[in-house]
Amino acid sequence: MKFIEKSTVEIRCIVIGVSAGGFDALDRLVTKLPLDFSFPVVIVQHRIADNDGYLAQHLNLKSASVVKEVIDKEPICAGIVYIAPPDYHLLIERGLYFSLSKDDKVNYSRPSIDVLFESAADIYRQACLGIILTGKNQDGSMGLAQIVAAGGTAIVQDPQSAIASEMPRAAIKKVPTAAILNLSEIADYLTSLEKRQKS
Amino acid sequence: MELSEIAEIEIDVLLEAIRRRYDYDFSHYARSSLKRRINGLLVKEKLDMPYQLIPRILYDEEVFNRFLSELSVTVTEMYRDPEFFSNLIESIFPVLDTYPYFKIWHAGCATGEEAYSLAVLLKEAGLLNRAKIYATDYNNKSIDIANQGIYSAENIELSNKCYLKAGGKHSFSKYYTEHYDAIKFNDELRNAITFAYHNLVKDGVFGEMNLIICRNVFIYFDKELQNNVLRLFNESTVSKGFLCLGSKESLRFSILKDKFNTLSEANSIYRKKD
Structure with missing residues (x-):
């Protein structure tokens, strides 16, 4: 965790990209977030178009934080975990609210992790923390690189601990400076971030 | 910098x-x-x-x-979100049926697929001859395509499935003729819809509408523009008129949130209070 310890910049937004194996990974990560977590958490999880919002409902029941699917133009609030609705890209706008888009798929995906990460990097610059978790494709690598290029922080799930390792491996290849952690280390880091920024 | x-x-x-x-x-x-x-x-x-x-x-x-x-250019298809259309049939059509004559504005109709989808359902409910449907877009090329009413037959099976899921009563094929790999909607449907140029960003009020449908247009606008267009919709709607947005669009974060009642949160169907 040496790389992250050096970071002195205040984090204002956490974006997470996850694909195959994501239900399990989010179940283990989001449910660990403390009550009154002081950052917005924005998640793109690849899933089928006619998914009925079960993921958000499930996580909401099991977590201390409020977990919800995003509505267009919804303001971004600290302590809430937002999930991209199926079949829409999710973007962050300058006024710190969300916008959705039905534009073409990116990396065969809608929502696409790259689309969210690119707009998050653009808006939050060095105050953005991007996390890539388990998955079978390469979506998110480019976006994670853009977060780092803007001065933000990158974490990738240790591929050996991931249900599907291709997405974390692709992200590490593209962003070699990313911190590589397993899920419980990521949860610990996010909790420590909370304490550090409060003190 | x-x-x-x-x-x-x-x-x-x-x-x-x-x-x-x-x-x-x-x-x-x-x-x-x-x-x-x-x-x-x-x-x-x-x-x-x-x-x-x-x-x-x-x-x-x-x-x-x-x-x-x-x-x-937006991706649009026949009966996208069939549950929206079935909701429309159940909760809005009976109210429209009480009028001797009513007007519908489909704003941001792109190439017209949804306008035809709507016209078919109105026809089946016996309401089409009392309806005046305006479908507008700011791209003239899209309006030309919509006016012709000719579409690729490539996705017609999916359209038929969604038509039935939406509450269609017959076979979708009743409403078009097929030539090679294209379909053309019947004249009765084409004549029921007036496709016209209208730019939501700068053009004005569009008459006294009983129902305004504007789906997946606001997602491309910022808050300020969305509010301006909502103001325009409010002024273009009759008392107790209906407003339908895309399923992930909402009045909740807008200036109209207190002026409309929510009929369906899931399908973003609203009704003007007075």
Whole structure:
């Protein structure tokens, strides 16, 4: 965790990209977030178009934080975990609210992790923390690189601990400076971030 | 100044050039998705930076037309979100049935698939002869396609499935003729819809509507523009009129949230209070 310890910049937004194996990974990560977590958490999880919002409902029941699917133009609030609705890209706008888009798929995906990460990097610059978790494709690598290029922080799930390792491996290849952690280390880091920024 | 801030200036100048040259104002489009679309056009035009588009767009109308297509072409299909249409049949059609004559505005109709979808359902409910349907868009090319009522037959099986799921009573094929790989809607449906140019960004009130449908248009606008257009919709709706938005769009974060009742949260169907 040496790389992250050096970071002195205040984090204002956490974006997470996850694909195959994501239900399990989010179940283990989001449910660990403390009550009154002081950052917005924005998640793109690849899933089928006619998914009925079960993921958000499930996580909401099991977590201390409020977990919800995003509505267009919804303001971004600290302590809430937002999930991209199926079949829409999710973007962050300058006024710190969300916008959705039905534009073409990116990396065969809608929502696409790259689309969210690119707009998050653009808006939050060095105050953005991007996390890539388990998955079978390469979506998110480019976006994670853009977060780092803007001065933000990158974490990738240790591929050996991931249900599907291709997405974390692709992200590490593209962003070699990313911190590589397993899920419980990521949860610990996010909790420590909370304490550090409060003190 | 950071490079990213300079890039913002470039885009502002590009949009200003387009506004003054062609009278299209994109300055209140949702910026993040607008930027993605501009980048998409840059790749197609083999350019690197937004400022390089400025002389091309100023002096070559064809480049502007491609810009407009890049920005305005939305993927639309027959009976997208069938549960929205079935909700429409259940909760709005019975109210429309109480009027001797009523008006519907389909704003941002793109190439017209949803307008025809709606006309078919009105026909089956015995309401089409009392309906005046206006379907508008700001892209004239899209309106031309909509006016012709000719579509690829490629997705017709899916359309038929969604038509039945939406509450269609017959076979969808009753409403069009098929030629090779294309379908053409019947004249009765085509005559029931008036396709017209209307730009939500700058054009005014559109008559006394009983129902306004505007789905997946607001997602491309910023908050300010969305509120301006909602004001326009409010002024264009009769007392107790209906407003339908895309399923992930909501009045909740808008200036109209207290002026309309929510009939369906899931399908974003609203009714004006008075």
